[in-house]
Amino acid sequence: MTHTTLSFLKGHGTENDFVIIPDPDNAIELPASAVAALCDRRAGIGADGVLHVVRSAAHPDAAHLADRAEWFMDYRNSDGSVAEMCGNGVRVFARYLHHAGHVEPGDLAVATRGGVKQVHLDKAGDVTVSMGRAELPEGEVTVSVGEHTWPARNVNMGNPHAVAFVESLDQAGNLYSPPPFSPASAYPTGVNVEFVVDRGPRHVAMRVHERGSGETRSCGTGACAVAVAAIRRDGVDPAVTGEPVTYTVDLPGGTLAITEHPDGRIDMTGPAVIVASGEFEAAWLGETAFA
Ligand SMILES: N[C@@H](CCC[C@H](N)C(=O)O)C(=O)O
Numbered sequence: 001m002t003h004t005t006l007s008f009l010k011g012h013g014t015e016n017d018f019v020i021i022p023d024p025d026n027a028i029e030l031p032a033s034a035v036a037a038l039c040d041r042r043a044g045i046g047a048d049g050v051l052h053v054v055r056s057a058a059h060p061d062a063a064h065l066a067d068r069a070e071w072f073m074d075y076r077n078s079d080g081s082v083a084e085m086c087g088n089g090v091r092v093f094a095r096y097l098h099h100a101g102h103v104e105p106g107d108l109a110v111a112t113r114g115g116v117k118q119v120h121l122d123k124a125g126d127v128t129v130s131m132g133r134a135e136l137p138e139g140e141v142t143v144s145v146g147e148h149t150w151p152a153r154n155v156n157m158g159n160p161h162a163v164a165f166v167e168s169l170d171q172a173g174n175l176y177s178p179p180p181f182s183p184a185s186a187y188p189t190g191v192n193v194e195f196v197v198d199r200g201p202r203h204v205a206m207r208v209h210e211r212g213s214g215e216t217r218s219c220g221t222g223a224c225a226v227a228v229a230a231i232r233r234d235g236v237d238p239a240v241t242g243e244p245v246t247y248t249v250d251l252p253g254g255t256l257a258i259t260e261h262p263d264g265r266i267d268m269t270g271p272a273v274i275v276a277s278g279e280f281e282a283a284w285l286g287e288t289a290f291a
Pocket of ligand 1 (some may be wrong): 212
């Protein structure tokens with residue numbers, strides 16, 4: 001009897017953790033059930049999501065980006081759902097590409113379902129991702145926890161966010177289930193919800209309930225959405241002042257620096273770490289593990 005094994009690595013960015021599946025030729029089928037099994041913290045390896053590492057040319061969702069970015073981050077939430085972008089994931093993905101010898105430190109491009117992201121990778125230090133521009137759809141949005149309902153800012157960072165400024169992060173409660181939002185039409189595919197308090201000038205702290213993953217200890221796109229909402233609230237929009245502005249965003253798993261430039265581009269800087277590598281039986285993922 002032969003045992004086919006698959007390689008994996010484990011990494012995190014400000015404790016938003018990922019199972020990394022290297023698969024340059026896109027030969028591994030990852031149905032939602034397989035992703036959920038990998039991310040299960042008791043019966044699997046355990047993570048907030050999966051970073052499936054595929055050559056852009058080999059994946060139907062990224063082949064059109066292959067001339068701009070060799071590698072595609074096929075990101076999945078821990079429930080197996082597909083998301084457009086994962087900010088912490090891009091930093092960890094870039095760290096993995098260097099760890100595996102695919103890229104040198106410096107500037108590189110990563111293809112995502114939210115477009116090509118430019119990354120600057122220090123050999124051992126932080127990783128900076130050019131996250132693109134935020135969209136701020138018009139319209140009133142609210143989010144609720146228990147008896148509390150707050151107005152929220154609708155911010156799209158490639159994926160959807162609702163940012164609510166609260167008096168205390170404890171008001172978000174246990175976040176075991178997705179906070180209800182209104183109107184339903186604001187987020188037809190669900191939403192990541194951020195709860196934010198002030199820590200000082202241009203310094204905030206947040207908790208997040210992520211669509212498809214539950215409460216996580218960090219969310220990179222969420223931190224960008226929070227910074228954008230805080231910048232508008234504080235009246236320091238770089239498009240108006242002509243000056244870039246940087247906000248420090250504390251999360252349960254660490255700290256990210258978010259800079260918005262006068263042309264609306266947003267940079268996110270933070271750590272990215274590979275912590276382990278190993279192998280598992282392909283059969284464990286089921287008979288559909290190979291495409
Ligand atoms: N943790 C990520 C966001 C992952 C995707 C999100 N759950 C969604 O469904 O949009 C980040 O660091 O940005």
